Amino acid sequence: MRRAVANTIVMVRKYERMSGRQSWSEEEMAKAVAAVVSGKMGYKLAARTFHIPRSTLQRRASKVRYQQPDDPKPLMGHYRRVFTENQEKDLVGYIKSMEKYFMGVSRRDIRELAFQYAEDNSLNHPFDCNTRMAGEDWVRNFLKRNPELLHRSERDYEPVNFDQFYHFMCQS
Incomplete structure (x- = not known):
C-alpha cells in the first residue's frame, strides 16, 4: 500500500486491516x-x-x-507469501547454523539468504534482482514470525562469507 506525500511515494510501514473478512478463529x-x-x-x-x-x-x-488436504491459510489482500512454512523453517535452520559456525548474521545477511534461497528453488518472488536481496519489510516480518532470531540479528557481528556458507549447507 502506498501513500503519496508531497509529490513523493512513501511505503506504508504499518498496515491496519479495514476488512471484516476472515474475522473468525480457526478454533471456532x-x-x-x-x-x-x-x-x-x-x-x-x-x-x-x-x-x-x-x-x-x-x-x-x-x-x-x-x-482433501487443507490448503494453507490464505492471506488477505494482494500480498502473497514467498516461502511455505517448511521453507521458512529451512531458512531459520540455515540462520541458526550460520550463527553456530560463525559469529552471527545481520539483517542484510538474512535478506541475501532469502533472495538466494528463492532463486535456487525457482520461486516466484518480489525481491530486488539488482541488489539481490529481499526487502526490508520482508525481513522485518520474517523476524516477527520467527522471534527466536530477533534478538540475535539485532547485534553487530563480524562480516560472514555468506556464499561459501550457503553452498556448504546445500552440499551437506
Missing part, C-alpha cells in the same frame, strides 16, 4: 466443521452458532468429508 471453524461432519448441526445452524460464513464452512466441511 474446527468446532463448526466437527459439528457439521458428525451430523449434530446443519450448515446454516452451525454458521450462525459459531459466527462463521456458511460458504466457508461448507467448503471446509467438504474437504474433511472427502479427505
Whole structure:
C-alpha cells in the first residue's frame, strides 16, 4: 500500500486491516466443521452458532468429508507469501547454523539468504534482482514470525562469507 506525500511515494510501514473478512478463529471453524461432519448441526445452524460464513464452512466441511488436504491459510489482500512454512523453517535452520559456525548474521545477511534461497528453488518472488536481496519489510516480518532470531540479528557481528556458507549447507 502506498501513500503519496508531497509529490513523493512513501511505503506504508504499518498496515491496519479495514476488512471484516476472515474475522473468525480457526478454533471456532474446527468446532463448526466437527459439528457439521458428525451430523449434530446443519450448515446454516452451525454458521450462525459459531459466527462463521456458511460458504466457508461448507467448503471446509467438504474437504474433511472427502479427505482433501487443507490448503494453507490464505492471506488477505494482494500480498502473497514467498516461502511455505517448511521453507521458512529451512531458512531459520540455515540462520541458526550460520550463527553456530560463525559469529552471527545481520539483517542484510538474512535478506541475501532469502533472495538466494528463492532463486535456487525457482520461486516466484518480489525481491530486488539488482541488489539481490529481499526487502526490508520482508525481513522485518520474517523476524516477527520467527522471534527466536530477533534478538540475535539485532547485534553487530563480524562480516560472514555468506556464499561459501550457503553452498556448504546445500552440499551437506
